[in-house]
Amino acid sequence: MMTQSPSCEFIRPDPQAVRQLGDFRHSFAVLMGVTEYGNERICLRTPVNDVEDIAGLLRSLHGYHTSSLTRSVTVDVVEQIFTCWLPEIVGKDDRLLIYFAGHGIAKDDDTGPNGYLLFSPSVDDPTRPGQLRMAQLYDWLKPLACRHLLLILDCCFAGAFRWSSTRNLVLTSPILYKERFARFLRAQAWQVLTSAAHNQQALDVFPGDLLGARSMYEGNGYEERLHSPFAASLLEALQGKADRDAQDNVITATKLYLYLRDAIEPGVEETARHLQTPGLWPLARHESGEYIFLVPNRDAVLPSDPQLDAANNPWRGLSSYDEEHQRLFFGRKKVTEALKEQVETHLLIPVLGASGSGKSSVVKAGLLPLLRGDSSNTWQVMEPIRPTGQPLHRLTAALNQLNVAETLNAEAEDFDLQRTIRQWCDAHPTRKLLLVIDQFEELVTETKVLERKHFLAALVGVIEAANGALHVVVTLRSDFESYFDDDELLKPYWKQARTLIPSLTQDDLRDVIEGPATEKAVYFDSPELVNAMINDVLLNPGALPLLSFTLSELYLRYIKEGRADRTLTKEGYKQIGGVAGSLRRRIEEVYQNLCDDAHRDTMRRVALRMVSFEGGEATRRRVMRHELEYPSSEENQRVATVLKELVDARLLVTSSDKVVSTVYIEPAHDRLVHTWSQLLEWYKEAASVVLVQRRVSVVAYEWEHAAAKDGKAPLWTNDPRLSQLHQVLAPQDYDRTGWPGRFQRIRRGIFPTTAVPKEPTLLNDVETRFVQASVTARARSVQRTILLSILIMAVLVGGSGLIWALRQEAARQRDSSLAADSGRLAEEALQLVRADPATAVQKSLSALPSVVGERPYVPYAEYALSEALQGSQERQRLLTEARAPSEVAIGETSVAVAASQLVRLGRIDEAVSLATRHLRSAQALTAFADEVLGRGDATRQATIIALVDDHLWENEGKNTTDDQVLRSWLERRYVELGQPAKALELAEERFKASPTK
DSSP states (O other): OOOBBOOOOBBBOGGOOOOOTTOOOOEEEEEEEEEOSSSSGGSSSSSHHHHHHHHHHHHHHHHHEEEEOSSOHHHHHHHHIIIIIHOOOOOOEEEEEEEEESSSEEEEETTOOOOOOOOEESSOOOSSEEEEHHHHHHHHHTTOOOOEEEEESSSSSSGGGGTTTTTOOOOSSSOOOOOHHHHHHSEEEEEEESSOOTOOOOOOGGGGGGTTTEEESTSOOOEEEOOOOHHHHHHIIIIITTTOSSSEEEHHHHHHEEEHHHHHHHHHHHOOOOOOOOEEBBBOOOOOOOOOOOOOOOOOOOOOOOOGGGGGOOOOOOOOOOOGGGGGOOHHHHHHHHHHHHHHOOSSSEEETTTTTEEEEEEIIIHHHHHHHTOOOOOOOOOOOOSOOOOOHHHHHHHTTTTSSSSSOTTOHHHHHHHHHHHHHHHOOTTTTEEEETTTTTTHHHSSSHHHHHHHHHHHHHHHHTTTTTEEEEEEEGGGGGGGTTTTTTTHHHHHTOOOOOOOOOHHHHHHHHHHOOOOOOOEEEEEEHHHHHHHHSSSOOHHHHHHHHHHHHHHHHHHHHSOOOOOOOHHHHTTHHHHHHHHHHHHHHHHSSSSSHHHHHHHHHHTTTTEEETTTEEOEEEEEGGGGGGGHHHHHHHHHHHHHHHTSEEEEEEETTTTTTTEEEEHHHHHHHHHHHHHHHHHHHHHHHHHHHHHHHHHHHHHHHHHTSSSSOEEEEETHHHHHHHSSSOOOOOOOOOHHHHHHHHHHHSOOOOOOOOOOOOOOHHHHHHHHHHHHHHHHHHHHHHHHHHHHHHHHHHHHHHHHHHHHHHHHHHHHHHHHHHHHHHHHTTTTTTTTHHHHHHHHSSOOOTTOOOOOHHHHHHHHHHHHHHHHOOOOSSSSOOOOTOOOOOHHHHHHHHHHHHTTOOOOHHHHHHHHHHOOOHHHHHHHHHHEEEEEEEEHHHHHHHHHHHHHHSSSOOOOHHHHHHHHHHHHHHHHHHHHHHHHHHHHHHHHHHTT
């Protein structure tokens, strides 16, 4: 005997079972089994057996000093043990295990919900069990000096102990490294393991004594005795069965819990039709330790810690998690499982979330490994695609992965795609196919409207052709959903499986922070550091990339410092600026550390290619690597340097599209674009040039492709934006006014400068060559016109032909300049469609010609107007489909419809202004006038009649049919107003104009 009290004593362990564990001196265990409650109806059968056999196992196999209490275990006795006896015995370098088997209850009292342990009745009241509040037991435990404590409760409602000031469990990695094992032993580990949840009962034995009838050891000759399901599984676990996966001969409290959960929960539910869920939680004194057992008679076999370097970063920074990063992906288990259920029951699953919510990571690092690991081998998962640029080509290339008999070419028709998917389905009748389309919003930001519609039609056609075998998951930013949820083709699918990625909870964020650190054996110097990071992002939706970037920067700072303690510190967190400042600091650091201003200017040009605005909001843009090739070799060298710096800093990411074999570069996340204030300033300064550059880029690559294919390469010889681009390549100050200035512009148009610019511009090599070729072709056209005019006029009127040609060229130059200005205004209007529809309407109206025609008509401006009006009407559709400006010119019919919709919205003044400036035909004007007057607003009658009347007299004689329509309409209105004299006058004029009618 070692030490004793009036109620208990410690029995020494088997000497052969005692093994040194870290710097611990002794391992103590106090086990309480209560069977006597003063009432035979509530007495239990197994607690004494449980305590005796667990105590014997702890002494014989784990070297514990044990004290077992199984008779007259009253609350007073327990209080004396925990407040008087144990504090004198247990020191800071000792371990303590406390086991309780008996009854438990949960109830509300004056202090709120509480759990209670029931003990034997006291002498004063022998018929009433003693009740000990779990929180009181914890208060008795807190003064104990031991560094490691494990409290095991096998009773009903044991999970109610969680109410006694505990935190949530953080599961550890299945790989236990040497350093982590040592840290587990050094750090505080105060944990509680319960046999049931706070609202569940724990079985004494299974019905029919099944599974509870277990011997103390397997095959050792001990008499089989009844145990509770929890105690029976605990005995198995402590004999070594809990070390089932890692095989490192170490049983942590977490492994113990996982074994008990998997052994008890399904067995109890199946055999007894009863729910019993074990639980594990850290107590308030817990730090980063783990209560540990060694597998009996075996030494720990632990791998060395993983190497820590920049390439082994546990966090992805701003980049999303791909399938190969699944071991580092934490915090989204429930969402992933819910998404899997949606995929299994629906054909098109939109995964929606704010920028930074982790949509792509949930799908790629969560869903895909889950489906690939399906034991039924049901799923064939295709390589994810993004709809950048030419989405149909990517869909075609994705289907070519299926390796059916016929390979599709890039120009395959829809029926070819459908035939391919049907062939695959016929060959694999029992399997399902999953296609992931990431960044679905690129169909809006990077694709023409007609291309988008064609792609969606092809996609739906393929889904239907697969007859239920093809499931498509798309990830989409929530603010782009309005482009798709009303689409007629997508409607049958969209709402059914719409999956919204929720914000991360506090527990989720803790997993995001601590999970990857656990995998790589990286530590935090205090819980306060983790809590600080959680608090910095908890109320900031979409801040997940910033958190990941901050953790990555904190880790890289540790690597740079060259320490060997594998610990991230609060001081380092402060130095990088915390979550809020780490990204801004890193961007500015990279920019300022470039070797000279030339490289900084190159960084500006590279960055401007990687941002776009949709509806007034900045978003990242994915560019192909060859887009960053410029005419100057020196600039290309600087581009390579800048890209390396940005990629090394994890601000840009490169990716190889496995489907179409293309290398892409893009900002790591939209958050980078939003945080980089300097980039937004650059864009604001160069917006007009950037917008035109985006337009010419598409045409330039089509030109290059056509020229290489058949030599037929369309140029921008008549596009009004060519002058603006020529000015970018060869800047020219037109500082003269009057005829000298006109002559300067005319000379530039006839004899342009087309040499490679000395200074780099926003235009890359292909765009520069396209603009140069277009300028040259236009100049040759002008030269031919002038030469022909000279020859003709020389014959007719001598030298006057030259003057006429010069005047024509001056007029053309003026119209070209005004048209370019209209295009600029239209571009600006389109950028404001969603953010400020009213201003967008005004800008697009300014871009259109007035009645007197002081500027040329630009179809693109009318397109911008229709889009602006559509935005101001909360997405009510115009009569005609909105299409890309290069494909359709929206004419007077659309203006009439837009004016009509303004009337319906009650914006009469804007409608009248629009009609006055742009409606020309009598039919359109009178229809508009009827709609306004039909609203019954008497104050508008005079204005509308004057509008029609003015149009009649200003255009009289130009079109007799229109004159008759307008006069007839005015006659009718004057009669309705009670002015027959004016009506008669108009009738006479109409008769004179057309006496035969």
